[in-house]
Amino acid sequence: MNFNIYHSPKLNIQLTLIAQTIILKTEEIDKILDKYYGTVNPQIIDESKFFNEIILETSKEKLDEYFSIGRDVYDQLLEPIKKFLEDASLALSMYENTKEFNSKITLEDIKNRKPIDEIPLDQFQRLLFIYAHSFLDAIVKIANTIFVMTKQNKTPFIPDDVREKLIILKDEFDNEFPHIIDIRHSWQHIEDRMRGKGQNEKNIESLMLVLSTLYNDNLTYTISDGTQHHITINLDTFKRAEYYVQQTFDSFKWVKGRNR
Template sequence: MIVFEIVTPGTWLDYEDREWTWRIEGQLRFLESQFFEANAALNLFIGAQSIGRSVADRENWERDLQRRSEIRHAVEKMHAGIQPWDNFDEIHFETEVRFKRERWATGVVPCEFEHNLSFIYTRAFLYALDAFDKFFGVLAKEEKVPADVATHHAKFADAFPHLRGVRNTAQHLEDRPRGLGAGRKPQPLELKPVENEFINAPNGGVLILNGLMCSKYGSTMSDGHYGEIDVSPESMLRLRETLEAVLSSFRWHGPRRHAPSA
């Protein structure tokens, strides 16, 4: 497990306007909450990536074959009076359904579930970063906040330039497969060139949706360009640098605070 720690310079903000202070402290807590949500999603993603579909050895293969045969005989008895080859498809279908349900009841996880875990946690990481950005943007526009906050927000946008575009595609997958951009009246996409270590489309024309290449989650964005977010400790380090810089922009009093909890 990878834990990214945060140190807040104090316990409470040190400003005279208590109503303003209470509101800003709440927004800072939201930023911290999204930070740890991203940290949790990263750990879940790494765990899911480490799960390999077990390769059945000969003993298990023979056991499954024998069990399928037993189930098949039971199904054939239910179709007494009909030659098995006359009803082969139905017998095979029912045999497979019974076999799979029996396996699931013992705790065997369908490969579709294992495959999708990485995508679920990847999108959780993406949404946590996006929520962090949204709260950050609101905070940066608050009156009387230190000017450095807006500067750090701009640096955050530079560190994650594709965040909003990738998130929007993830939320609007009903449009991109139809070749449409964003908005109430989305316009046709002009697919731009894509050239990286996994994709080579120098002339464009390639639509990429819900792509996961190692730790990089990417999609074609509404402007036709390909964008990606790296679900990695490096991204969390940049996120931590941003959050701690924002916290340090304010005046605090009281003992320093360390998070997360034990």
């Protein structure tokens, strides 16, 4: 099979740049930039000269502290959230290509149970559900990562002004994807939902339970409160998630630094 991976040129350029050449900007580094370079764009500052002057003005201990802040944020949070978006991209590509293959299945194929790439026909059709759930899982991981970044006790190394931006961003994400975590929770605890049980073994007050239904690209579940909700497995949903990942990166201030 040939799979087309969905990517945004803007996002890829931004994330590649960040991965290769930057550290988080701190107030101390801001002061040195202002002293030696004024309002010059830090992206064009000579790298070796820039770091030599930071070392002259900052103790080695403090400098390591600033670098560790940058590594903590990038390695623990930003690199993973980028990978979660890539997971969503791959899952969506697999989903779309599988859907295309399914559309070419004929009644004769169904009658003869013709295998596709040595996968039994009935099993091949289940791949749509596997990829749809993988897509859901990746989007929820993005949501959870942003959530963790809004909590001072969980990520104390994030500056307060950045955290304020992330709190607003998380609220926007929740409005964009309402009940998405509840949907995944129902998927992960489907054995409870099948018994009509919600969280803490409470009965679900619903006349009809919808469990892992995929119709018109909508992956639908009945959640604990008895209401039905879905996530749409398509490029529009991916692009909206991509926007929030980009905004997460853009919430931080960056300055050109040494290669990682």
